[in-house]
Amino acid sequence: MNELHEQFIDEARELIHQATDDLIAVEREGFARERIDRVFRAFHTLKGSAGVVDLPAMGLTLHAAEDLLAAIHAGKLNASPSVIDQALNCLDQVARWVDNFEVGGALPPSAGEDARSMAATLRSLLSERAVTETAEKSAQGSSAPPAEGLLPKWVSRLIESQQGRIVDATREAPAQLFAFSYEPDGQCFFNGDDPLNLIRKIPRLLAFHAEGRETWPPIADLDPFACNLRLQGISAASHAELAGTFRLVPDQVRMVEVPLKAYRPDHARSAGDDDRAGLVRAVIGEQRQVLRAADQGDDMIGRIGAVSRAAANALRYGGLQDLVDAIERANVAALSERNAGHLLSALDHAQASLPGDLSTVAPGAALVSASADGRVEEAERPASHALRVDEGKIDALINLAGELIVAKTGISHLARRLQEELEDRELAGAVRREHDAIERLAGEMHAAILQLRMVPFAQVFRSFPRLVRDMAQRLEKKVRLVTNGETAEADKVIVDRLFEPLLHLVRNALDHGIESPQQRRSAGKAEGATVTMAASRAGDRLIIEVIDDGRGIDPAIVRRRARERGVIGDDELAALPDDQVIDLIFSAGFSTAAEVSDISGRGVGMDVVRTTVERIGGRVSVISRVGAGTTVRLDLPVNIAMSRIMVVSAGGQVFGIPMDAVTETVRLTPDRISRIKNNDGFVLRDRIVPICSLAELMKLPQARSHGSESRLMVVTDVSGKVIALEIDAIDDRLEVVLKPMQGLLSNARGYAGTTLLGDGRVLLVLDLKEILP
């Protein structure tokens, strides 16, 4: 898989994510031009990229989806749940294809068929709407040209009344115009308002019209103190400027964006041509990007081939055969001389020769990401300042910094020797000062490297809007998800590990916490429930809360269930106050759902949440009020802690032992060891210490039989129990980042975690509490 493909996969996933988020937001919060714009751009870019990596099926589907979005964007189609559903389905399909492409470098054989049927479904949504629209139009007998058909009538009328002036005023710089319709409050004259004064203040006014809201009464009946005016106009001021002017009367004003083609007849070409030219331009622009992105490298030949193929196809689609020929000639030249320059200049030439208003496309400008009908935007892609670095490399860096901290203690030892043995006070002082400087630097470096691992919480939260939407639909509940604190950061390991517990908590909230709309109504609550996910930093802790406003947890039910399941002894249960009783939901084998549903899954309880969170050094607590809702709070460390470990070998393997458990190391001659019952032991400061062989504990072959050699012991103190662990050798002492066990090993017992050694080896760190008898 070449770099271009990898880049495509990363980018596609990012775009799919973003479009999904925006679509759900549109569904939840209603139509917002800005959002639809973003979704449209995401689909458009995806389509362009699919062309670059030669995935026509994906392009076909996305093209259909793009048409649908363009219709929504233009106000021709409502963003109804069924439309959003289809758009989301399309994204799902594309995401699956991206997965296929990553694994096999191609789409599955069924892709073409799937693409056609999905495109047909998407288009059927469009045509349904188109049919009703035509019917409406003929009913109204409207003969408005299509470009203006999407605009409210009053806007078209305003444009007509002042078209000459508007065209003149925008000839130099085509502008985004806004039309406003202001209906001042009937009582406004009594409040001392002069609505016309607001209009007078509007900058760059291009058209104005005043009329009566209601037909004017006979003059004898006119009430001069009741305002019955409607004041409408068009301005080239920005939306913000207009909103500022009308800030005190936002409820009385409507604003409508006026697209370029609505007031510039020369821009109102047929939509098909626009789309075609825009597409060609976008594809050519993207090819230039691809080519410029890397002008060296092994895959240059492949890149030239892909770029010229995509560009030629686009130009052919645009009916520009002479440019196609030029591109193909440049391709041959570029390939034979292994120089992309030929192709690049051919692309530049093609772009410059494209019909339409190209003067606005700056050379080298990034993607042109919308069609050319006034929505053209040159999305100057911000240069990415982010680096993708393999996690392991950062961990190695952290451990090296840790080792540096350990190594610097050697310098302080050196200073002491200088003073004591050589009695060179001056030199000792100088060495000590150097030591202090190194210590400070090593500390700062360590902190800075730890910072590299910090990722914002947004990564976890972003999957939830979709999940909540789907779950709520399936459960037939109305749920709104609110997320706060996406910018709060924590170590990557912690953030990654939180997805599952959070998913479980949110599922629980939706399934068990939130009532059906009927139940909520009869409880006097709003039908729509709210689930809030909030992340925040409190010092060096990260607090995450999952809050629902559902039925709450009834302590009586928890008590009954706990008794039935034997989660806790009866006496103990009776003694527990209510607020502690609900903590029992985290106990193993507890589930309050009357039946297991497919949402919350089977057999996985809240105990898993607690276990997972505790494994990364966190705590879980729950607060609930019957009828009012439940808050589950996760209190987590922001950083994975640095642990000091001793690296030892036993049975031919290397292990880490947490230093906080080690009290001392001793070398024992055989005569000091005595057999006590079935076990070896020895006396250490008047205390009998049992000996355990680490190799034996880890079920490894014993290194050697105990002859007359002395044996090496690490004396450990684990929650007050002193045990000597026999090992073969002590290799090192380190300060490391302990990572929780992951993947298949995440359930392995006996290990506190893993760490990467400076030389790249993985070290298993033992959890003495688990392995010692």
Added chain:
Amino acid sequence: MSVRRGEDGTAIILDGNCTVEEAEPLLQLLQATPTASLDWRQCTHLHTAVLQVILAARPPLIGPCGDAWVQRWVTSNAV
């Protein structure tokens, strides 16, 4: 007085700053003589309420309006 009957008794004259206070006297004058024309050449500022009376009654206007903004934007389109 910003609203008054002209000397010849037919035209109604708006003069100077026409505030919300002028809306009712203007309406009364227009009701009394529905065919009278309105001379707003001397009007320096027209309040919305006054404009509303003019829009509703649509008297023949003697212009140009002294309020430049109104002359620019209102007379060409609305009145």
